[in-house]
Amino acid sequence: MKIAVTGSEGFIGRLLTKRLDALGHETIRVDLLHGDDILDLGKLTLLPEFDLAIHLASRLMVPESYSIPHAYYTTNVLGTLNILELCRLRGAKMIFFSSYLYGTPEYQPIDELHPLSPFNPYAQSKILGEELCNAYNRDFGVPVTIFRPFNIYGPGQHPHFLIPNIISQCLTGQVMLKDPRPRRDFIYVDDVVDACIAALSYSGPGVDIFNLGYGKSSSIPDIIHSLQIILDKEIDVHFSHETRENEVLDTICDIRKASALLGWNPKTNLEEGLRKIIASAKNQ
Template identity: 35%
Template sequence: MSADDFRGQRVVVTGAGGFLGKRLVARLHGLGCEVVELGRASGFDLLNDEMPLSGIDHVFHLAAETGVPASWEDPARFHLVNAHGTVRVLDQCRRAGCSVTYVGAYIYGIPQSLPISEEHPLDPNNPYAFSKWMGEQACEWFAGTYALPVTAVRLFNVYGPGQSDRFLVSSLVAQALDPAVASIKLMDISPRRDYLYVDDAIDALLSSRSPGGYRLYNVGSGVSHSVGEVVEVVLAAAGSSKPVIDANEPRRNEIPDVRADCTRIFTDCGWSPRYTLAAGVGEMVREALH
Protein backbone atom coordinates (compact mmCIF):
# COMPACT_ATOMS: atom_id res chain seq x y z
CA MET A 1 0.00 0.00 0.00
CA SER A 2 0.97 3.65 -0.37
CA ALA A 3 -0.47 7.02 0.60
CA ASP A 4 -2.04 7.26 -2.86
CA ASP A 5 -4.20 4.24 -2.08
CA PHE A 6 -6.16 6.45 0.33
CA ARG A 7 -7.09 9.00 -2.34
CA GLY A 8 -10.82 9.71 -2.30
CA GLN A 9 -11.56 7.22 0.47
CA ARG A 10 -13.70 7.73 3.56
CA VAL A 11 -11.60 7.52 6.70
CA VAL A 12 -12.16 7.81 10.46
CA VAL A 13 -9.43 9.20 12.74
CA THR A 14 -9.85 8.75 16.49
CA GLY A 15 -7.78 11.14 18.57
CA ALA A 16 -8.08 13.59 15.67
CA GLY A 17 -7.44 16.61 17.88
CA GLY A 18 -4.07 15.39 19.18
CA PHE A 19 -0.57 16.25 18.00
CA LEU A 20 -0.32 13.30 15.60
CA GLY A 21 -4.02 13.27 14.78
CA LYS A 22 -4.09 16.85 13.48
CA ARG A 23 -1.14 16.19 11.21
CA LEU A 24 -2.71 12.97 9.90
CA VAL A 25 -6.07 14.62 9.24
CA ALA A 26 -4.38 17.41 7.28
CA ARG A 27 -2.50 14.88 5.14
CA LEU A 28 -5.65 12.85 4.49
CA HIS A 29 -7.52 15.97 3.40
CA GLY A 30 -4.63 16.66 1.03
CA LEU A 31 -5.25 13.23 -0.51
CA GLY A 32 -8.89 14.11 -1.13
CA CYS A 33 -10.20 11.90 1.65
CA GLU A 34 -13.47 12.43 3.44
CA VAL A 35 -12.32 12.41 7.06
CA VAL A 36 -14.51 11.83 10.09
CA GLU A 37 -12.66 13.41 13.02
CA LEU A 38 -13.40 11.83 16.40
CA GLY A 39 -11.95 13.05 19.68
CA ARG A 40 -12.63 14.81 22.95
CA ALA A 41 -12.95 18.16 21.18
CA SER A 42 -15.82 16.81 19.09
CA GLY A 43 -17.50 15.26 22.14
CA PHE A 44 -16.60 11.69 21.21
CA ASP A 45 -16.38 9.23 24.12
CA LEU A 46 -14.21 6.26 23.18
CA LEU A 47 -15.64 4.12 25.99
CA ASN A 48 -19.32 4.67 25.27
CA ASP A 49 -20.00 6.10 21.81
CA GLU A 50 -20.33 4.22 18.55
CA MET A 51 -18.22 5.36 15.63
CA PRO A 52 -20.10 6.41 12.45
CA LEU A 53 -18.70 3.69 10.19
CA SER A 54 -21.28 3.47 7.42
CA GLY A 55 -19.36 3.64 4.14
CA ILE A 56 -16.00 4.01 5.92
CA ASP A 57 -12.98 2.33 4.31
CA HIS A 58 -10.41 2.61 7.11
CA VAL A 59 -10.00 3.66 10.75
CA PHE A 60 -6.83 5.18 12.20
CA HIS A 61 -7.04 4.59 15.94
CA LEU A 62 -4.89 7.19 17.69
CA ALA A 63 -7.09 8.04 20.69
CA ALA A 64 -5.41 7.13 23.98
CA GLU A 65 -4.46 8.25 27.43
CA THR A 66 -0.81 9.29 27.18
CA GLY A 67 2.08 10.16 29.45
CA VAL A 68 4.19 7.81 31.53
CA PRO A 69 4.16 9.89 34.77
CA ALA A 70 0.35 10.21 34.65
CA SER A 71 -0.03 6.47 34.05
CA TRP A 72 1.64 5.67 37.38
CA GLU A 73 -1.04 7.72 39.13
CA ASP A 74 -4.02 6.02 37.45
CA PRO A 75 -3.06 2.73 35.79
CA ALA A 76 -6.66 1.48 35.76
CA ARG A 77 -7.82 4.48 33.72
CA PHE A 78 -5.00 3.97 31.22
CA HIS A 79 -5.89 0.30 30.85
CA LEU A 80 -9.59 1.07 30.44
CA VAL A 81 -9.06 3.64 27.68
CA ASN A 82 -6.08 2.14 25.87
CA ALA A 83 -6.97 -1.55 26.08
CA HIS A 84 -10.76 -1.75 26.40
CA GLY A 85 -11.22 1.34 24.23
CA THR A 86 -9.19 -0.34 21.51
CA VAL A 87 -11.30 -3.51 21.79
CA ARG A 88 -14.41 -1.38 21.24
CA VAL A 89 -12.86 0.17 18.12
CA LEU A 90 -11.83 -3.22 16.74
CA ASP A 91 -15.24 -4.75 17.40
CA GLN A 92 -17.03 -1.93 15.61
CA CYS A 93 -14.64 -2.22 12.66
CA ARG A 94 -15.22 -5.97 12.58
CA ARG A 95 -18.97 -5.42 12.28
CA ALA A 96 -18.60 -2.64 9.71
CA GLY A 97 -15.97 -4.45 7.63
CA CYS A 98 -13.32 -1.71 7.60
CA SER A 99 -9.59 -2.06 8.12
CA VAL A 100 -7.70 -0.56 11.07
CA THR A 101 -4.36 1.05 11.84
CA TYR A 102 -3.49 1.04 15.55
CA VAL A 103 -0.92 3.53 16.78
CA GLY A 104 1.07 1.74 19.47
CA ALA A 105 4.06 2.70 21.56
CA TYR A 106 7.57 1.74 22.60
CA ILE A 107 7.17 -1.37 24.80
CA TYR A 108 10.68 -2.88 24.86
CA GLY A 109 12.00 -1.45 28.14
CA ILE A 110 15.78 -1.42 28.43
CA PRO A 111 17.04 -2.97 25.16
CA GLN A 112 18.98 -6.21 25.30
CA SER A 113 20.47 -5.42 21.88
CA LEU A 114 20.48 -2.63 19.30
CA PRO A 115 18.90 -1.92 16.92
CA ILE A 116 15.53 -3.12 18.21
CA SER A 117 13.55 -5.34 15.85
CA GLU A 118 9.94 -6.47 16.27
CA GLU A 119 11.25 -9.80 17.60
CA HIS A 120 13.08 -8.15 20.50
CA PRO A 121 11.73 -9.31 23.91
CA LEU A 122 9.02 -7.03 25.29
CA ASP A 123 9.20 -5.28 28.64
CA PRO A 124 6.28 -2.83 29.04
CA ASN A 125 7.78 -1.41 32.23
CA ASN A 126 5.22 1.30 33.03
CA PRO A 127 1.40 1.40 33.09
CA TYR A 128 1.19 3.39 29.85
CA ALA A 129 3.34 0.88 27.95
CA PHE A 130 1.40 -2.01 29.50
CA SER A 131 -1.94 -0.53 28.40
CA LYS A 132 -0.70 0.04 24.84
CA TRP A 133 0.64 -3.51 24.72
CA MET A 134 -2.78 -4.82 25.74
CA GLY A 135 -4.34 -2.80 22.92
CA GLU A 136 -1.82 -4.25 20.50
CA GLN A 137 -2.61 -7.78 21.66
CA ALA A 138 -6.29 -7.12 21.01
CA CYS A 139 -5.39 -6.07 17.46
CA GLU A 140 -3.58 -9.34 16.81
CA TRP A 141 -6.42 -11.36 18.31
CA PHE A 142 -9.15 -9.64 16.23
CA ALA A 143 -7.05 -9.98 13.08
CA GLY A 144 -6.50 -13.68 13.67
CA THR A 145 -9.99 -14.53 14.89
CA TYR A 146 -12.13 -12.40 12.58
CA ALA A 147 -9.76 -11.93 9.62
CA LEU A 148 -9.86 -8.21 10.27
CA PRO A 149 -7.10 -6.34 8.38
CA VAL A 150 -5.09 -4.62 11.12
CA THR A 151 -1.74 -2.85 11.18
CA ALA A 152 -0.13 -2.08 14.55
CA VAL A 153 2.64 0.51 14.51
CA ARG A 154 5.12 0.85 17.38
CA LEU A 155 6.16 4.47 17.10
CA PHE A 156 9.42 5.51 18.72
CA ASN A 157 10.00 9.13 19.91
CA VAL A 158 7.90 11.25 17.58
CA TYR A 159 8.46 15.02 17.61
CA GLY A 160 7.41 17.98 15.52
CA PRO A 161 5.56 21.29 15.34
CA GLY A 162 2.51 21.54 17.57
CA GLN A 163 3.70 19.00 20.13
CA SER A 164 3.26 19.79 23.81
CA ASP A 165 6.21 21.31 25.67
CA ARG A 166 5.98 18.31 28.02
CA PHE A 167 8.10 16.52 25.42
CA LEU A 168 11.84 17.04 25.13
CA VAL A 169 12.35 18.45 21.65
CA SER A 170 9.39 20.84 21.86
CA SER A 171 10.53 22.02 25.29
CA LEU A 172 14.06 22.66 24.05
CA VAL A 173 12.85 24.60 21.01
CA ALA A 174 10.60 26.75 23.20
CA GLN A 175 13.44 27.47 25.63
CA ALA A 176 15.92 28.24 22.87
CA LEU A 177 13.57 30.76 21.26
CA ASP A 178 12.30 32.41 24.46
CA PRO A 179 14.35 35.54 25.20
CA ALA A 180 13.26 35.32 28.85
CA VAL A 181 15.07 31.99 29.26
CA ALA A 182 18.74 32.63 30.04
CA SER A 183 19.97 29.03 29.99
CA ILE A 184 18.81 25.52 29.09
CA LYS A 185 18.44 23.41 32.23
CA LEU A 186 18.39 19.62 31.96
CA MET A 187 18.33 16.77 34.46
CA ASP A 188 20.54 14.42 32.43
CA ILE A 189 22.06 14.88 28.97
CA SER A 190 23.22 11.29 28.45
CA PRO A 191 20.11 9.19 27.55
CA ARG A 192 19.83 8.40 23.85
CA ARG A 193 16.58 8.08 21.92
CA ASP A 194 15.41 7.41 18.39
CA TYR A 195 13.71 10.67 17.37
CA LEU A 196 11.23 10.44 14.48
CA TYR A 197 9.90 13.55 12.74
CA VAL A 198 6.11 13.69 12.68
CA ASP A 199 5.77 13.76 8.87
CA ASP A 200 7.83 10.56 8.65
CA ALA A 201 5.47 8.98 11.18
CA ILE A 202 2.47 10.01 9.06
CA ASP A 203 4.11 8.56 5.94
CA ALA A 204 4.54 5.26 7.79
CA LEU A 205 0.89 5.17 8.87
CA LEU A 206 -0.29 5.83 5.32
CA SER A 207 2.02 3.32 3.66
CA SER A 208 1.47 0.37 6.01
CA ARG A 209 -2.25 -0.45 5.73
CA SER A 210 -2.73 -4.21 5.86
CA PRO A 211 -4.31 -5.82 2.78
CA GLY A 212 -5.44 -8.65 5.06
CA GLY A 213 -4.52 -10.16 8.41
CA TYR A 214 -2.17 -8.68 11.00
CA ARG A 215 0.92 -6.56 10.40
CA LEU A 216 3.25 -5.19 13.06
CA TYR A 217 5.93 -2.59 12.44
CA ASN A 218 8.57 -0.65 14.36
CA VAL A 219 8.70 2.93 13.11
CA GLY A 220 11.67 5.10 14.05
CA SER A 221 14.52 6.99 12.42
CA GLY A 222 17.00 4.16 12.92
CA VAL A 223 19.43 6.59 14.58
CA SER A 224 19.82 7.51 18.25
CA HIS A 225 20.82 10.88 19.67
CA SER A 226 21.67 11.83 23.24
CA VAL A 227 19.81 14.64 24.99
CA GLY A 228 23.03 16.63 24.79
CA GLU A 229 23.19 16.15 21.02
CA VAL A 230 19.55 17.22 20.65
CA VAL A 231 20.30 20.42 22.58
CA GLU A 232 23.18 21.19 20.22
CA VAL A 233 20.95 20.66 17.17
CA VAL A 234 18.20 22.86 18.61
CA LEU A 235 20.55 25.69 19.54
CA ALA A 236 22.15 25.59 16.09
CA ALA A 237 18.75 25.73 14.38
CA ALA A 238 17.65 28.60 16.61
CA GLY A 239 20.91 30.48 16.14
CA SER A 240 21.32 30.55 19.91
CA SER A 241 24.37 30.22 22.15
CA LYS A 242 22.55 29.87 25.46
CA PRO A 243 24.51 27.91 28.08
CA VAL A 244 23.37 24.37 28.92
CA ILE A 245 23.19 23.31 32.58
CA ASP A 246 23.26 19.57 33.23
CA ALA A 247 22.08 18.60 36.72
CA ASN A 248 23.40 15.05 36.14
CA GLU A 249 20.38 13.51 37.87
CA PRO A 250 19.33 10.35 35.96
CA ARG A 251 15.68 9.37 36.16
CA ARG A 252 14.64 6.19 37.93
CA ASN A 253 14.69 3.18 35.58
CA GLU A 254 16.25 5.30 32.83
CA ILE A 255 16.73 3.60 29.47
CA PRO A 256 20.26 4.39 28.22
CA ASP A 257 19.80 3.95 24.47
CA VAL A 258 17.02 3.26 21.98
CA ARG A 259 17.31 2.67 18.25
CA ALA A 260 14.71 1.13 15.95
CA ASP A 261 15.29 -1.55 13.34
CA CYS A 262 12.81 -0.63 10.60
CA THR A 263 13.82 -3.32 8.13
CA ARG A 264 10.39 -4.95 8.15
CA ILE A 265 8.36 -1.88 7.16
CA PHE A 266 10.95 -0.97 4.53
CA THR A 267 10.80 -4.47 3.06
CA ASP A 268 7.00 -4.74 3.13
CA CYS A 269 5.99 -1.16 2.38
CA GLY A 270 9.03 0.66 1.04
CA TRP A 271 8.92 3.18 3.89
CA SER A 272 12.03 4.85 5.23
CA PRO A 273 12.44 8.16 7.08
CA ARG A 274 13.16 11.30 5.06
CA TYR A 275 14.09 13.72 7.85
CA THR A 276 17.31 13.90 9.81
CA LEU A 277 17.09 15.32 13.32
CA ALA A 278 18.60 18.59 12.10
CA ALA A 279 16.04 18.86 9.28
CA GLY A 280 13.11 18.09 11.57
CA VAL A 281 14.21 20.53 14.25
CA GLY A 282 14.76 23.14 11.55
CA GLU A 283 11.12 22.74 10.50
CA MET A 284 10.00 23.19 14.11
CA VAL A 285 12.02 26.37 14.52
CA ARG A 286 10.73 27.82 11.23
CA GLU A 287 7.10 27.15 12.19
CA ALA A 288 7.63 28.57 15.68
CA LEU A 289 9.04 31.80 14.25
CA HIS A 290 6.17 32.23 11.82
Protein backbone atom coordinates in the same frame (compact mmCIF):
# COMPACT_ATOMS: atom_id res chain seq x y z
CA MET B 1 -11.45 5.30 0.85
CA LYS B 2 -13.60 6.15 3.90
CA ILE B 3 -11.26 6.47 6.88
CA ALA B 4 -12.13 7.08 10.54
CA VAL B 5 -9.34 8.73 12.53
CA THR B 6 -9.56 8.68 16.32
CA GLY B 7 -7.63 11.44 18.04
CA SER B 8 -8.11 13.47 14.87
CA GLU B 9 -7.36 16.77 16.63
CA GLY B 10 -4.20 15.53 18.31
CA PHE B 11 -0.54 15.99 17.43
CA ILE B 12 -0.45 13.31 14.71
CA GLY B 13 -4.16 13.32 13.90
CA ARG B 14 -4.30 16.93 12.71
CA LEU B 15 -1.54 16.37 10.15
CA LEU B 16 -2.82 12.97 9.10
CA THR B 17 -6.38 14.12 8.42
CA LYS B 18 -5.10 17.03 6.32
CA ARG B 19 -3.02 14.63 4.24
CA LEU B 20 -5.90 12.20 3.83
CA ASP B 21 -8.22 15.01 2.76
CA ALA B 22 -5.65 16.25 0.24
CA LEU B 23 -5.39 12.75 -1.22
CA GLY B 24 -9.15 12.64 -1.77
CA HIS B 25 -10.12 10.25 1.02
CA GLU B 26 -13.35 10.72 2.96
CA THR B 27 -12.18 11.36 6.52
CA ILE B 28 -14.37 10.79 9.56
CA ARG B 29 -12.92 12.74 12.49
CA VAL B 30 -13.38 11.14 15.91
CA ASP B 31 -12.18 13.25 18.84
CA LEU B 32 -13.29 14.49 22.24
CA LEU B 33 -13.29 18.01 20.79
CA HIS B 34 -16.12 16.89 18.50
CA GLY B 35 -18.03 15.32 21.39
CA ASP B 36 -16.87 11.80 20.56
CA ASP B 37 -15.85 9.31 23.25
CA ILE B 38 -14.01 6.10 22.36
CA LEU B 39 -15.25 4.63 25.66
CA ASP B 40 -18.88 4.90 24.51
CA LEU B 41 -19.42 2.06 22.04
CA GLY B 42 -23.09 2.88 21.62
CA LYS B 43 -22.24 6.38 20.43
CA LEU B 44 -19.44 5.09 18.21
CA THR B 45 -21.89 2.85 16.35
CA LEU B 46 -23.66 6.01 15.17
CA LEU B 47 -20.60 7.07 13.15
CA PRO B 48 -20.83 6.85 9.35
CA GLU B 49 -19.62 3.71 7.59
CA PHE B 50 -15.86 3.45 6.98
CA ASP B 51 -13.33 1.08 5.41
CA LEU B 52 -10.43 1.72 7.77
CA ALA B 53 -9.98 3.05 11.31
CA ILE B 54 -6.68 4.69 12.26
CA HIS B 55 -6.65 4.55 16.05
CA LEU B 56 -4.52 7.36 17.48
CA ALA B 57 -6.60 8.36 20.51
CA SER B 58 -4.92 7.39 23.77
CA ARG B 59 -3.37 8.66 26.96
CA LEU B 60 0.34 9.22 26.34
CA MET B 61 2.33 10.47 29.35
CA VAL B 62 4.45 7.78 31.00
CA PRO B 63 4.91 9.60 34.36
CA GLU B 64 1.18 10.36 34.52
CA SER B 65 0.37 6.68 33.98
CA TYR B 66 1.73 5.98 37.48
CA SER B 67 -0.57 8.63 39.00
CA ILE B 68 -3.80 7.63 37.25
CA PRO B 69 -3.28 4.04 36.05
CA HIS B 70 -6.99 3.25 35.94
CA ALA B 71 -7.57 6.08 33.46
CA TYR B 72 -4.72 4.80 31.28
CA TYR B 73 -5.95 1.22 31.24
CA THR B 74 -9.53 2.32 30.64
CA THR B 75 -8.73 4.65 27.74
CA ASN B 76 -5.96 2.65 26.11
CA VAL B 77 -7.46 -0.81 26.53
CA LEU B 78 -11.25 -0.37 26.56
CA GLY B 79 -10.98 2.39 23.95
CA THR B 80 -8.99 0.08 21.66
CA LEU B 81 -11.47 -2.74 22.27
CA ASN B 82 -14.34 -0.48 21.21
CA ILE B 83 -12.62 0.57 17.97
CA LEU B 84 -11.84 -3.07 17.17
CA GLU B 85 -15.47 -4.00 17.81
CA LEU B 86 -16.59 -1.18 15.53
CA CYS B 87 -14.23 -2.50 12.83
CA ARG B 88 -15.72 -5.97 13.30
CA LEU B 89 -19.23 -4.62 12.89
CA ARG B 90 -18.26 -2.60 9.80
CA GLY B 91 -16.02 -5.21 8.17
CA ALA B 92 -13.21 -2.62 8.31
CA LYS B 93 -9.44 -2.72 8.73
CA MET B 94 -7.53 -0.99 11.51
CA ILE B 95 -4.21 0.77 12.01
CA PHE B 96 -3.20 0.78 15.69
CA PHE B 97 -0.47 2.94 17.25
CA SER B 98 1.58 1.39 20.03
CA SER B 99 4.93 2.35 21.61
CA TYR B 100 7.31 2.12 24.58
CA LEU B 101 7.23 -1.68 24.62
CA TYR B 102 10.82 -2.87 24.37
CA GLY B 103 12.39 -1.65 27.62
CA THR B 104 16.17 -1.88 27.87
CA PRO B 105 17.33 -3.29 24.51
CA GLU B 106 18.79 -6.78 24.39
CA TYR B 107 20.28 -5.86 21.01
CA GLN B 108 20.40 -2.91 18.63
CA PRO B 109 18.89 -1.87 16.31
CA ILE B 110 15.57 -3.01 17.73
CA ASP B 111 13.42 -5.00 15.31
CA GLU B 112 9.81 -6.12 15.60
CA LEU B 113 10.82 -9.52 17.04
CA HIS B 114 12.64 -7.99 20.01
CA PRO B 115 11.17 -9.25 23.32
CA LEU B 116 8.64 -6.92 24.92
CA SER B 117 9.42 -5.55 28.36
CA PRO B 118 6.82 -3.07 29.63
CA PHE B 119 8.01 -1.26 32.73
CA ASN B 120 5.23 1.29 33.27
CA PRO B 121 1.41 1.31 33.13
CA TYR B 122 1.39 3.16 29.80
CA ALA B 123 3.50 0.50 28.07
CA GLN B 124 1.46 -2.29 29.63
CA SER B 125 -1.77 -0.69 28.40
CA LYS B 126 -0.37 -0.65 24.86
CA ILE B 127 0.66 -4.30 25.03
CA LEU B 128 -2.86 -5.19 26.13
CA GLY B 129 -4.14 -3.20 23.15
CA GLU B 130 -1.92 -5.23 20.82
CA GLU B 131 -3.19 -8.46 22.38
CA LEU B 132 -6.75 -7.35 21.63
CA CYS B 133 -5.73 -6.66 18.02
CA ASN B 134 -4.39 -10.20 17.73
CA ALA B 135 -7.52 -11.65 19.34
CA TYR B 136 -9.90 -9.75 17.04
CA ASN B 137 -7.93 -10.87 14.03
CA ARG B 138 -7.81 -14.50 15.17
CA ASP B 139 -11.47 -14.71 16.20
CA PHE B 140 -13.16 -12.32 13.77
CA GLY B 141 -10.71 -11.75 10.91
CA VAL B 142 -10.21 -8.02 11.54
CA PRO B 143 -7.00 -7.03 9.66
CA VAL B 144 -4.72 -4.84 11.80
CA THR B 145 -1.50 -2.99 11.04
CA ILE B 146 0.36 -2.07 14.22
CA PHE B 147 2.85 0.78 14.23
CA ARG B 148 5.42 1.03 17.01
CA PRO B 149 6.96 4.49 16.53
CA PHE B 150 9.96 5.44 18.61
CA ASN B 151 10.25 9.07 19.80
CA ILE B 152 8.00 11.25 17.64
CA TYR B 153 8.59 15.01 17.53
CA GLY B 154 7.43 17.97 15.46
CA PRO B 155 5.50 21.27 15.52
CA GLY B 156 2.50 21.37 17.83
CA GLN B 157 3.66 18.62 20.18
CA HIS B 158 2.69 18.91 23.85
CA PRO B 159 5.34 20.96 25.71
CA HIS B 160 5.80 18.22 28.31
CA PHE B 161 7.68 16.13 25.74
CA LEU B 162 11.46 16.42 25.56
CA ILE B 163 12.16 18.30 22.33
CA PRO B 164 9.43 20.99 22.61
CA ASN B 165 10.46 21.47 26.24
CA ILE B 166 14.11 22.03 25.27
CA ILE B 167 13.21 24.36 22.39
CA SER B 168 10.87 26.41 24.58
CA GLN B 169 13.61 26.87 27.17
CA CYS B 170 16.17 27.74 24.47
CA LEU B 171 13.90 30.47 23.11
CA THR B 172 13.04 31.95 26.50
CA GLY B 173 16.20 31.70 28.58
CA GLN B 174 18.37 29.30 30.53
CA VAL B 175 17.91 25.59 29.85
CA MET B 176 17.41 23.36 32.91
CA LEU B 177 17.43 19.62 32.21
CA LYS B 178 17.88 16.41 34.16
CA ASP B 179 19.93 13.51 32.78
CA PRO B 180 22.18 14.09 29.73
CA ARG B 181 22.93 10.40 29.17
CA PRO B 182 19.86 8.86 27.47
CA ARG B 183 19.89 8.57 23.69
CA ARG B 184 16.68 8.23 21.67
CA ASP B 185 15.73 7.51 18.08
CA PHE B 186 13.73 10.61 17.10
CA ILE B 187 11.31 10.43 14.18
CA TYR B 188 9.72 13.54 12.68
CA VAL B 189 5.93 13.57 12.69
CA ASP B 190 5.62 14.01 8.91
CA ASP B 191 7.54 10.76 8.45
CA VAL B 192 5.05 8.98 10.72
CA VAL B 193 2.19 10.36 8.61
CA ASP B 194 3.99 9.10 5.49
CA ALA B 195 4.05 5.61 7.02
CA CYS B 196 0.29 5.78 7.60
CA ILE B 197 -0.28 6.76 3.99
CA ALA B 198 1.98 3.93 2.80
CA ALA B 199 -0.02 1.45 4.90
CA LEU B 200 -3.34 2.36 3.28
CA SER B 201 -2.65 0.02 0.37
CA TYR B 202 -0.81 -2.64 2.38
CA SER B 203 -2.43 -6.07 2.49
CA GLY B 204 -0.10 -8.27 4.47
CA PRO B 205 -0.99 -10.99 6.99
CA GLY B 206 -3.87 -10.57 9.42
CA VAL B 207 -1.80 -8.63 11.96
CA ASP B 208 1.50 -7.05 11.01
CA ILE B 209 3.83 -4.91 13.11
CA PHE B 210 6.18 -2.16 11.93
CA ASN B 211 8.73 -0.21 13.94
CA LEU B 212 9.07 3.44 12.91
CA GLY B 213 12.15 5.52 13.64
CA TYR B 214 15.01 7.32 11.93
CA GLY B 215 17.46 4.48 12.48
CA LYS B 216 19.89 6.54 14.54
CA SER B 217 19.93 7.65 18.16
CA SER B 218 20.66 11.16 19.44
CA SER B 219 21.38 12.52 22.91
CA ILE B 220 20.28 15.73 24.62
CA PRO B 221 23.75 17.23 23.98
CA ASP B 222 23.25 16.37 20.28
CA ILE B 223 19.94 18.27 20.30
CA ILE B 224 21.53 21.25 22.06
CA HIS B 225 24.40 21.28 19.54
CA SER B 226 21.96 21.33 16.61
CA LEU B 227 19.92 24.11 18.23
CA GLN B 228 23.05 26.20 18.74
CA ILE B 229 23.75 25.92 15.01
CA ILE B 230 20.15 26.73 14.05
CA LEU B 231 19.76 29.64 16.47
CA ASP B 232 23.36 30.81 15.96
CA LYS B 233 23.94 31.31 19.67
CA GLU B 234 25.48 29.63 22.68
CA ILE B 235 22.92 27.88 24.86
CA ASP B 236 23.45 27.86 28.62
CA VAL B 237 22.50 24.37 29.79
CA HIS B 238 22.41 23.08 33.36
CA PHE B 239 21.84 19.41 34.19
CA SER B 240 20.56 18.30 37.59
CA HIS B 241 21.75 14.74 36.83
CA GLU B 242 18.49 13.47 38.27
CA THR B 243 17.83 9.96 36.95
CA ARG B 244 14.57 8.10 36.39
CA GLU B 245 14.02 4.58 37.68
CA ASN B 246 14.33 2.00 34.89
CA GLU B 247 15.74 4.63 32.52
CA VAL B 248 16.63 3.22 29.10
CA LEU B 249 19.95 4.69 28.00
CA ASP B 250 19.85 4.03 24.26
CA THR B 251 17.34 2.97 21.60
CA ILE B 252 17.87 2.56 17.87
CA CYS B 253 15.01 1.51 15.61
CA ASP B 254 15.42 -1.13 12.92
CA ILE B 255 13.35 0.27 10.04
CA ARG B 256 14.17 -2.44 7.48
CA LYS B 257 10.77 -4.15 7.64
CA ALA B 258 8.79 -0.95 7.00
CA SER B 259 11.21 -0.06 4.23
CA ALA B 260 10.91 -3.46 2.55
CA LEU B 261 7.14 -4.05 2.86
CA LEU B 262 5.70 -0.53 2.86
CA GLY B 263 8.30 1.17 0.68
CA TRP B 264 8.70 3.70 3.49
CA ASN B 265 11.82 5.50 4.63
CA PRO B 266 12.17 8.54 6.92
CA LYS B 267 13.13 11.75 5.14
CA THR B 268 13.77 14.24 7.94
CA ASN B 269 16.97 14.18 9.99
CA LEU B 270 17.10 15.68 13.47
CA GLU B 271 18.59 19.06 12.55
CA GLU B 272 16.12 19.53 9.70
CA GLY B 273 13.23 18.60 11.99
CA LEU B 274 14.39 21.05 14.65
CA ARG B 275 14.60 23.80 12.03
CA LYS B 276 11.01 23.11 11.02
CA ILE B 277 9.79 23.29 14.62
CA ILE B 278 11.54 26.61 15.26
CA ALA B 279 10.26 28.08 11.99
CA SER B 280 6.73 27.00 12.93
CA ALA B 281 7.06 28.53 16.42
CA LYS B 282 8.27 31.85 15.01
CA ASN B 283 5.33 31.98 12.58
CA GLN B 284 2.72 31.59 15.31
